[in-house]
Amino acid sequence: MARISWSRIVKASKAECMTHKKMRFITLLLTVAGMLMGLAEFSMGIGDNGEFQSIYIDSYVGIFLLCTAAFFSCFTVFEVFRELTSRQHADVQISLPVSANERFLSKILSVLKISVLPIAAAEIVLSIFALMICVFWGGATLGNALSAFFPIVRIYLVIIAFTMFFVSVSVFCMTCCGTKGEGIYTSFILMFIISVLPYLMWYRISITFAGVESLPTEPTFLFYWGAGAFMIVLDSDTPILLFFINVIISCLVIAAAGVIYKKRDAQAAGKPIVFKGFFEIFMFLGIITVCDISFHSLIWWLGVLIAGIISMIIRIVVSRAKLSVKSFMIWIVQFAASAGLFFLIMFAGYQTEGFGIKYISPHFSGSEFTATISTTDVEVYTRSTNFYYNYELDNDGLNKLLDVMDGYKDISVKSNVTFWDTVTDSSGRSSYLNSGIDYFDNLAERGLTSIYLTVRDQSTDESYEIQFYVPKDSTEDLKDKILEIDGFSCDQNDDIFENSYSW
Amino acid sequence: MWRKERGTLIAINNVSMDFGGGFGDRDTFKALDNVSFQIPDGCIYGFLGSNGAGKSTLMRMICGVYKTKNGSIMIDGEEVYDNPTAKSKIFFVNDETIQYASFTMTELKKYYAGYYPDFSEELFDSLTAKLGLPTNKRLSQFSKGMKRQAIVIAGLACKTKYLMLDEAFDGLDPAMRNIIKTMIIEELMDRNAALIISSHNVAEISEICDRAMLIHKGKLIFADEIDELRSGFCKIQIAFQDKLITCDDIKAEGIEVMKYSAVGSVALVIAKGEPQTIMEKLKKKKPAILELVPLTLEEIFIYELEVRGYGTNILE
Numbered sequence: 001m002a003r004i005s006w007s008r009i010v011k012a013s014k015a016e017c018m019t020h021k022k023m024r025f026i027t028l029l030l031t032v033a034g035m036l037m038g039l040a041e042f043s044m045g046i047g048d049n050g051e052f053q054s055i056y057i058d059s060y061v062g063i064f065l066l067c068t069a070a071f072f073s074c075f076t077v078f079e080v081f082r083e084l085t086s087r088q089h090a091d092v093q094i095s096l097p098v099s100a101n102e103r104f105l106s107k108i109l110s111v112l113k114i115s116v117l118p119i120a121a122a123e124i125v126l127s128i129f130a131l132m133i134c135v136f137w138g139g140a141t142l143g144n145a146l147s148a149f150f151p152i153v154r155i156y157l158v159i160i161a162f163t164m165f166f167v168s169v170s171v172f173c174m175t176c177c178g179t180k181g182e183g184i185y186t187s188f189i190l191m192f193i194i195s196v197l198p199y200l201m202w203y204r205i206s207i208t209f210a211g212v213e214s215l216p217t218e219p220t221f222l223f224y225w226g227a228g229a230f231m232i233v234l235d236s237d238t239p240i241l242l243f244f245i246n247v248i249i250s251c252l253v254i255a256a257a258g259v260i261y262k263k264r265d266a267q268a269a270g271k272p273i274v275f276k277g278f279f280e281i282f283m284f285l286g287i288i289t290v291c292d293i294s295f296h297s298l299i300w301w302l303g304v305l306i307a308g309i310i311s312m313i314i315r316i317v318v319s320r321a322k323l324s325v326k327s328f329m330i331w332i333v334q335f336a337a338s339a340g341l342f343f344l345i346m347f348a349g350y351q352t353e354g355f356g357i358k359y360i361s362p363h364f365s366g367s368e369f370t371a372t373i374s375t376t377d378v379e380v381y382t383r384s385t386n387f388y389y390n391y392e393l394d395n396d397g398l399n400k401l402l403d404v405m406d407g408y409k410d411i412s413v414k415s416n417v418t419f420w421d422t423v424t425d426s427s428g429r430s431s432y433l434n435s436g437i438d439y440f441d442n443l444a445e446r447g448l449t450s451i452y453l454t455v456r457d458q459s460t461d462e463s464y465e466i467q468f469y470v471p472k473d474s475t476e477d478l479k480d481k482i483l484e485i486d487g488f489s490c491d492q493n494d495d496i497f498e499n500s501y502s503w
Numbered sequence: 504m505w506r507k508e509r510g511t512l513i514a515i516n517n518v519s520m521d522f523g524g525g526f527g528d529r530d531t532f533k534a535l536d537n538v539s540f541q542i543p544d545g546c547i548y549g550f551l552g553s554n555g556a557g558k559s560t561l562m563r564m565i566c567g568v569y570k571t572k573n574g575s576i577m578i579d580g581e582e583v584y585d586n587p588t589a590k591s592k593i594f595f596v597n598d599e600t601i602q603y604a605s606f607t608m609t610e611l612k613k614y615y616a617g618y619y620p621d622f623s624e625e626l627f628d629s630l631t632a633k634l635g636l637p638t639n640k641r642l643s644q645f646s647k648g649m650k651r652q653a654i655v656i657a658g659l660a661c662k663t664k665y666l667m668l669d670e671a672f673d674g675l676d677p678a679m680r681n682i683i684k685t686m687i688i689e690e691l692m693d694r695n696a697a698l699i700i701s702s703h704n705v706a707e708i709s710e711i712c713d714r715a716m717l718i719h720k721g722k723l724i725f726a727d728e729i730d731e732l733r734s735g736f737c738k739i740q741i742a743f744q745d746k747l748i749t750c751d752d753i754k755a756e757g758i759e760v761m762k763y764s765a766v767g768s769v770a771l772v773i774a775k776g777e778p779q780t781i782m783e784k785l786k787k788k789k790p791a792i793l794e795l796v797p798l799t800l801e802e803i804f805i806y807e808l809e810v811r812g813y814g815t816n817i818l819e
Contacts, residue, residue, distance in 0.1 A: 008587065008618075015617035018610060088599040095566040096618045097591035265570040265584075266563065267522070 008098050012106035016080060017113055023076045024114045027069050034065030035122040042130055044138045052140035055130060055148040063155060066119060070163040073115035077170035078184060080107050080114070083269070085180040090266035100262045108171070108254060116163050123156040157243040161229045164250035169194065172257040175264070176278035178271035182318065186282055193285045195226035200292045204346070209354040225249050272318045279318070280334075283311055287338040288345075295346070304339055311335050397485050404481045513542040513565060513593075513665065513697075518574035520560055520721075533721050534560040537574070540716055540726035542699060544664070547688070549708030549715035549729075550701035551804055557721045558701045559598065562669050565699070566595040578665070591619060594663040598670040600650040604643040608636055611657055619661040627660035630686065648675045655683055659690045666691065667699040672707065684711055709800035717807055724807050733798055736761070736806075737778035741785060742769040742792040756784045761806045773798070773806055 017024065041059030046052060083093040093103065127149065134145035173187040224242045260275065268274040287307045294303015315331045316323065349355055520535040535557045542548050552558045563569045564576055567583040567590050575582060581589040603611060608631055616622040631638060634652050642650055651671065658666050666687070672680045688711065691698050702708055708715055709729060716726035725732060741748055748770050750763040758781055762773040769792065774781050778795055785793055 011617040015614045018613060019605060022605075088597065088601050091563065091568055091595060091597040091599070092603075094568045095563075095590065095593070095595040097587040098618065099585050099587050102587070266568045267570075 005102055009102050009106045009109060012098050012102065013109040016106055016110040020079055020114060023079055027072055027115055027118050030065050030069035030072060031118040031122040034062045034069065035126055037062030037065060038126045039129060044134060052134060052138040052144060055134055066122065066159050067162065069119050070159050071166055073163050073166045074170045074187060076111055076115045077167055077174060078180060080110050081171065081174045084174050085178060085183060085269055087266065087269045090269045094266050104258045104261045111167055115167065119163055120160060154240065158229045161243050161246040164247050165226055168250035168253035172253050175257045175260040176275045178268045178274045182272045189286060190282060191226060193289045195228055197285060197289045199228060204292065205349045205354045205357060209349045272320065284338045287311055287335065288342040291339055291342045307339065308335050400485045401482065512544050514577045515540055516575050518564060518571055518576060520572065536721040538723045540723060542697060545695045545697055546714050547698045547712045549712035550699065551705060551708060551715055552718040553808055556718045558718055559669050562667055562701060566593050566667055592663055593665040593667060594658040594661045596654050596658050596668045596671055600654060603654065606642050607640060608638040608653060611653060615657050615661055621662040623660050623662055627656060630656040630659060648679055651675055652683060655687065659687065665697045665699060669701050671700060672702065705801035705804045715800065717804060719808060729800060732803060735775065736798055736803055737774055737781055738796040738798040739772045739774065739781065740769060740792060740794050740796050741772060741790050744791045758784060773802065
């Protein structure tokens with residue numbers, strides 16, 4: 001039975017691919033061009049002694065073309081799943097002798113064949129070519145060549161992860177929508193939301209409200225799904241495991257779309273939104289994303305206004321010609337509820353200091369610090385915004401410094417600033433959108449100064465970074481205590497405790 | 504007209520269907536209301552109905568495009584929705600051809616060959632050659648009639664037990680209509696397959712079908728053999744030498760009059776009931792002319808709908 005079913009899936013997929021030759025051709029064009037550009041830019045680094053050292057295949061144009069091919073997979077999905085939005089195609093495709101499951105799987109197989117396979121094939125060809133050149137002409141061992149090639153593999157894997165992300169979100173949105181227009185714009189908006197919202201929400205909670213920089217374990221797989229996958233490329237310390245988690249999440253989303261696909265019949269084709277739940281979740285996520293971005297960077301009420309206008313426009317578009325005063329009022333209430341829920345979450349996060357994250361975060365601890373420093377020749381760098389100062393302390397001086405800092409380790413980051421103050425006091429905030437999480441801003445509002453110390457053990461050449469906070473009114477006190485330690489000179493440390501973060 | 508032995512069938516049992524009422528759509532309407540009838544194996548069945556009556560909806564349900572929310576539709580004893588085995592027995596040609604625009608005839612053949620296990624490439628090629636359709640041109644370059652021919656050829660080549668055509672002869676010139684009809688009937692007769700056809704052209708249905716059903720506002724009006732349908736009505740021409748017989752005069756004889764019209768002293772009456780009984784009742788009045796006039800399916804169609812008020816408001 002399973003064999004017959006699989007045979008039907010393969011045959012249906014073959015027929016489906018045949019009907020989308022244009023999409024296949026465009027994808028192939030992009031991938032082949034990307035591959036050729038990669039090959040054209042390929043080079044090896046050879047040392048003075050003639051030995052193979054490194055490999056360069058990072059043609060930006062080539063990678064851009066492969067990324068474009070990955071993005072183009074969205075349009076392949078919109079075409080392959082057109083029976084979901086066109087009654088004429090539904091008549092033909094749903095009346096064919098395949099079950100809904102088989103039809104869905106055949107379409108996914110078609111998308112993989114049209115979009116993912118050419119990209120993967122181009123990357124494999126490039127990799128094999130590069131490795132062969134390194135081994136046969138560069139004289140590298142296979143191990144060395146593979147090792148040198150690994151950063152490029154990261155880029156390739158991320159492009160595959162991107163493709164799967166685009167495919168999964170597009171398929172999910174198409175199965176929840178009944179018109180192509182809705183399928184397309186919900187897909188693109190949702191891709192943006194998925195890429196930024198987890199990061200924004202997490203860092204608002206963990207950094208802004210909890211007042212900590214990082215946690216021992218963070219839900220990074222959420223940040224890296226979507227556009228965040230680029231972080232795997234940019235940060236070489238990011239575990240490659242994230243790529244697999246990324247792909248697994250995409251597969252799970254496709255599986256969820258499969259369940260939804262099976263539930264709908266051809267009647268849904270032509271209705272803008274098929275599943276109300278999907279649309280309301282989509283709208284809620286969209287509203288909180290815009291609110292959160294504005295909360296970080298713009299005048300907060302302007303962001304809420306923008307979110308409100310966008311949500312009304314989308315609801316008007318979705319309702320087509322069926323507009324009434326009553327429905328308009330309901331939309332306003334729905335928007336107010338979504339925005340209110342966002343502020344409620346933010347308020348709860350603020351009151352609980354990042355939902356308790358502060359208490360599990362790795363604040364500076366003197367004992368941890370002293371355990372790692374044991375030699376006499378130690379350099380201490382203090383950092384205040386962009387200025388670095390280098391002090392040489394002996395072991396005794398260092399211990400004194402640790403004692404001073406130890407006195408501040410339990411300072412609560414919470415101040416008397418109210419939540420409403422953080423909402424309304426936006427005058428000093430940076431006025432551009434992409435300022436990121438400027439937690440310094442929040443610290444300043446709470447009346448805190450952030451102090452960084454980088455300690456380098458000269459015997460082992462290892463460095464340790466320490467961050468801690470002091471209330472503004474204690475800064476002078478701390479300054480006096482540190483200046484008493486031998487090794488800190490007065491002329492150098494004048495700027496150390498300047499509160500660079502107060503606006 | 505032709506008839507073969509009847510065995511397995513398509514059974515439509517108490518099927519109802521509502522449209523609308525989804526997200527952002529508060530208006531619902533009943534496309535089908537408790538429809539039940541059977542389509543025997545090997546017949547040519549005509550679906551008749553006014554515009555928006557529910558013919559196409561019913562056809563889509565029969566071939567598993569729409570899910571039956573109330574009632575059931577079985578093909579040879581198997582529920583059709585999401586059932587590849589049942590669906591492999593039926594081929595649906597809908598009233599649009601835009602979905603095939605990017606195909607050439609060769610691609611159309613490959614496409615359906617991948618889905619239908621009994622697909623006959625020889626039959627496809629021979630019918631294509633017979634109708635002189637180009638094999639290397641895209642269907643988007645075909646005329647509407649040529650597209651229709653192409654899809655009908657594909658449907659026949661799939662060799663399914665049931666072939667369902669929704670407004671299939673639209674866009675064909677009279678000569679080509681005849682060729683296609685003959686081609687379909689010959690091909691289906693050879694393998695005892697059934698043809699289900701919907702059309703607004705009642706004369707055409709009457710000409711090729713041995714059974715028909717009439718649907719109006721989602722409700723089934725009748726579903727029977729066409730001969731049986733005709734036998735329930737009669738059309739009589741009646742005239743007296745000195746006077747015009749009125750509708751009330753006829754009704755006074757206990758005859759159920761469905762339509763009455765008069766030209767000069769000659770009255771034309773369509774009545775419900777056995778023709779012989781009606782004729783005997785009218786003979787008693789000793790008319791100068793009394794004769795039975797052949798009744799067409801189109802007349803039955805029009806009168807059945809008129810009785811239900813269809814179109815009368817517009818004319819008034």
